Amino acid sequence: MDKRHSVRIVFGIFLVLTVMALVACRPTSVPQPALIPMSQKMNWTGEEFRVKDNDTRIAKRLVWQLSGVEAYPEEAYSLSVTADSIVLMATTPTGLFRGEQTLRQLTTGLEGKEVVAGCEITDWPAFTMRGFMLDLGRNYMSVDILKEVIDVMAAYKLNAFHFHVTDNPGWRLESKLYPGLSDPASMSRWPGKFYTQEEFKDLVQYCHERHITLIPEFDIPGHSDAFRKALGLEEMSDPRVLDIMTDLINELCTLAPPEVMPYIHLGTDEVWHAHERPAPDLLPSLADVVRANQREMIVWRPGQPIENDSTSITQLWSSNSHPKPGHRYLDSRLNYLNHLDPFAGIGQLYFDRINGAANGDSLRMGGILCCWNDNLVANERDVITHNMVYPGIVTYSETSWKGQHADVGENYLARLPLPGDLLYEEFTDFEDRLINHRDRWFADKPFPYVKQTDIAWKLIGPFNHQGDFSRSFPVEDMLADSYTVDGKDYHWTGPYHGGTIHVRHFFGYPSWFEETEGTIYAATRIWSPKAQDVDAWIGFHDWSRSGGRRGGPFPQQGEWHITQPKAWLNGEEIMPAVWENPGTLVASDEIPFSDENYFFREPAKISLRKGWNQVLLKVPFGNPAWKWMFTFVPVKWENGRVGEVEGIRFEAGF
Numbered sequence: 001m002d003k004r005h006s007v008r009i010v011f012g013i014f015l016v017l018t019v020m021a022l023v024a025c026r027p028t029s030v031p032q033p034a035l036i037p038m039s040q041k042m043n044w045t046g047e048e049f050r051v052k053d054n055d056t057r058i059a060k061r062l063v064w065q066l067s068g069v070e071a072y073p074e075e076a077y078s079l080s081v082t083a084d085s086i087v088l089m090a091t092t093p094t095g096l097f098r099g100e101q102t103l104r105q106l107t108t109g110l111e112g113k114e115v116v117a118g119c120e121i122t123d124w125p126a127f128t129m130r131g132f133m134l135d136l137g138r139n140y141m142s143v144d145i146l147k148e149v150i151d152v153m154a155a156y157k158l159n160a161f162h163f164h165v166t167d168n169p170g171w172r173l174e175s176k177l178y179p180g181l182s183d184p185a186s187m188s189r190w191p192g193k194f195y196t197q198e199e200f201k202d203l204v205q206y207c208h209e210r211h212i213t214l215i216p217e218f219d220i221p222g223h224s225d226a227f228r229k230a231l232g233l234e235e236m237s238d239p240r241v242l243d244i245m246t247d248l249i250n251e252l253c254t255l256a257p258p259e260v261m262p263y264i265h266l267g268t269d270e271v272w273h274a275h276e277r278p279a280p281d282l283l284p285s286l287a288d289v290v291r292a293n294q295r296e297m298i299v300w301r302p303g304q305p306i307e308n309d310s311t312s313i314t315q316l317w318s319s320n321s322h323p324k325p326g327h328r329y330l331d332s333r334l335n336y337l338n339h340l341d342p343f344a345g346i347g348q349l350y351f352d353r354i355n356g357a358a359n360g361d362s363l364r365m366g367g368i369l370c371c372w373n374d375n376l377v378a379n380e381r382d383v384i385t386h387n388m389v390y391p392g393i394v395t396y397s398e399t400s401w402k403g404q405h406a407d408v409g410e411n412y413l414a415r416l417p418l419p420g421d422l423l424y425e426e427f428t429d430f431e432d433r434l435i436n437h438r439d440r441w442f443a444d445k446p447f448p449y450v451k452q453t454d455i456a457w458k459l460i461g462p463f464n465h466q467g468d469f470s471r472s473f474p475v476e477d478m479l480a481d482s483y484t485v486d487g488k489d490y491h492w493t494g495p496y497h498g499g500t501i502h503v504r505h506f507f508g509y510p511s512w513f514e515e516t517e518g519t520i521y522a523a524t525r526i527w528s529p530k531a532q533d534v535d536a537w538i539g540f541h542d543w544s545r546s547g548g549r550r551g552g553p554f555p556q557q558g559e560w561h562i563t564q565p566k567a568w569l570n571g572e573e574i575m576p577a578v579w580e581n582p583g584t585l586v587a588s589d590e591i592p593f594s595d596e597n598y599f600f601r602e603p604a605k606i607s608l609r610k611g612w613n614q615v616l617l618k619v620p621f622g623n624p625a626w627k628w629m630f631t632f633v634p635v636k637w638e639n640g641r642v643g644e645v646e647g648i649r650f651e652a653g654f
Contacts, residue, residue, distance in 0.1 A: 032044055033105050033106050033107075033117050034432065034437060035102065035106075035433065036105070036156065036434065037156065037400075037401035038433075039102065041068060042121045042123070043121075045081075047082050049084075049085070049115065049116040050083075050113055050115055051113065051114035051115070057085045058085070059087050059088070061088070062092070066078050066090065066122070069124050071125075071126070073124065074095065075094050075098050076124035077123055077124075079102060080120050081117065081118045082118055086116060093211070097211045098211070101155055101156070102121065106119065126354075126366075126402060127364070127365065127367065127403070128366055129159065130157065130160065130367065130396070130401060132160070132161060132369045133164055133369065133371065134146070134163070134164065135372050135374070137164055137172055138168070138170075139190065139380065140190040140380060141381075142380060143199050143203065145381060146203060148445075149161075149389070150206060150212060154210035156393060156394055157397055158393065158400070159212050160215055160368060162265070162370075163203070163214055163217060164217045164265075165195065165216055165218070166224075167226070169188045169189035170188070170189060170190060170193070171187075171226045171230060172193065172195055173194065173195050173197075173216070174195065174197050175248060175251060181226075181227070185229075189376055197255055200216075200255055213260075213262065214256075216264065216265065217265035217267060218248065218252070219265075219266075219267030219269070220245065220278075221267075221271055221276050221277065221282065223270065224276060234275065235274075235277075236275065237279045239279065241279070241282060242285055246285070246289050249264065249293065250289065253295065258293070258295055263298055264290045264296075265315075266283070266299055267303070268283065268303035268304040269302065269304075271304055283306045287309055297312045297313070298314075298315055299314060300315050302321050310326070313330065314327050315330040315368065316330065316332060316333050317370075318333065326363075328362075328365050329363060330365050330366060331354050332368050332370050334413065335349060335352065335368075335392075335396065336372055337392045338546040339544045340392070342388040342448040343449070343452050343498055344502055344629075346391060347413075347427065349396050349399060351412040351423075351427075352399065352404065353408075355367065358404060358407075367396075369392060369393065369396040371383065371389060374546030375589045375590075376590050376591070377592050382592070386545050386597070387545055388448055390442055390445055391434065391438070408423070411510050414505035414511045415496070415501075415510070416497050418497060419497070424453070427453065435449070435644075438643075443641065446640065447642070448600075450499070450642055451644050452499035452633065456497050456651065457652055458492040458652045458654075460493070461473075461520040462513060462518025464486060464518055465517075465518060465622070470564050473519060473521070475521040475616070476568075492523070494653070499632075500539075500631040501630055502627075504621070504628040516621075517623075518622070519618060519621070521617065521619070522616070523614070523617075524651065525614055525654065526615060526648055527611065528608040528611065528613060529610070530610050531607075534606055534607075534634050535605060536574075536633065536634045536635060537598040538603075538604045539598035540565040542631075543593065548587035549584060549587050550587070552625060553585045554582065554596065555576070556582050557582045558576065562624070563625045565619050566618040567617050568615070570614055576604075577595060579595060598631055612651075615632060616654075617630055617632060634648060
């Protein structure tokens, strides 16, 4: 053999063995974790830090100043993760805590070890207050459930828990001065269920340890039925109200110091009746009491005017309300979870610009996400399962910490951007991160959301049903490109993307049609890699969990809704659920929901063929219906846990 050829073979073998050895020694690369909320400034380095027991290479430091922070340094932090070290720095313990939540998300398991993705982060919030509110006056929830919610808030950098503890059904905070407030006879719901002062102090401390401020609300002079009943008051204008409320506010302020509980919320909204109207001096005097206790006062807007009030923080609740000139304010106008469908609601929370801006300023403090489950619930956890609480909190954390840069007005509060739009791509990226968090962090909690951006529809109509919801149209007989009905030509339009489609939104946000009634047909195709039976979320009306049963009587057995919508798969009609409370006529807040909405009942069962499957929906609308909308989403459903059906894809039309 040629000596040079022999050398080339040996050298070649050496190179191969060397490369194989390097590959064998190279650690498996950790994927970039899905961060929520996304950091303000971040760079993935491709390195990875492998955690060892009692690792001294992880440093957390308080420093005087952070470079690169553009706002609100008290909650800002910087984080550097290399192969050799992790360094977390902040100017306050709160900043360190916020950074620890990011570090938690960066840490994943790999080859049986904890691995942290390499990155350089500088981060701060867009707004100073990012909160969540639960209405506990109407429906009591145990301290254990509240702590579960607070833990989720802390993990996603929310910093205010709005504790709405009084309402018409009950005054649910113990008073040693007025023990009659806890009398079961004063409560129209959950009689005898209230929070002791020790439980309240425990909740305040639990929040404080997680760098969350608890904001208690005594909602007066409206929403005061239980208060008046317990104390024998006919009217809120009774002179005794001032002395009683002064005592209650002073007593409340003894339960936590001002540096831990700096805000007192006094409600002031929805004074509808003569017996709720306050004496002229009530609210100004109580404002003085709040200030004397070294607290700041928050009130709802719209609400009762307070004479000579120049310092209150106003919390906006009505879509028509505007900030009070010169006053700091919080935004709660477009974020009531009790009105939101899980699919459309996630888009609304994502695209809503808190305070109408990308960032806070001296007046724009931020916002508070609200859950007003006005209706009575049969089980205290139903407040969580009947409202999209956890996906809502996670989405709101993104918008309130990162800020929504796009000023789109109301354009995407009831519909998604279309593919090709940069905002569609941004929302799709967020959706992927949201699903990652659902699977990673919420395996044991209700999280009603699956991927929807790839679901596409074509719509045709609205056909004039002439007041007869049962009227059928040629679309049901044969799918064609166009139809002529009653002398009018109709053509399919679209695609429209989403799991829930609002044909027309009930609050008037821009949706897809301006007509106020008629019959729409919607069509999509689903490709399945195999013949399979799957679950599906199907619905034609999202019953709000407040205000009774808006949308008319609940349907009879055999109906999806009183407007008589229908659903077909491959020409076979899909029958609705067997309802627990069919034909409920009374629009009452006192009839608990059980299976009314698609996301808290057992899904429908559908059979997909291998290959393409045709879905056709009939969606009539008109009085007395309240919401013109539909939902059709195949889901993987296992003991209440929800996920995507693997391998399927969608195509608009037929």
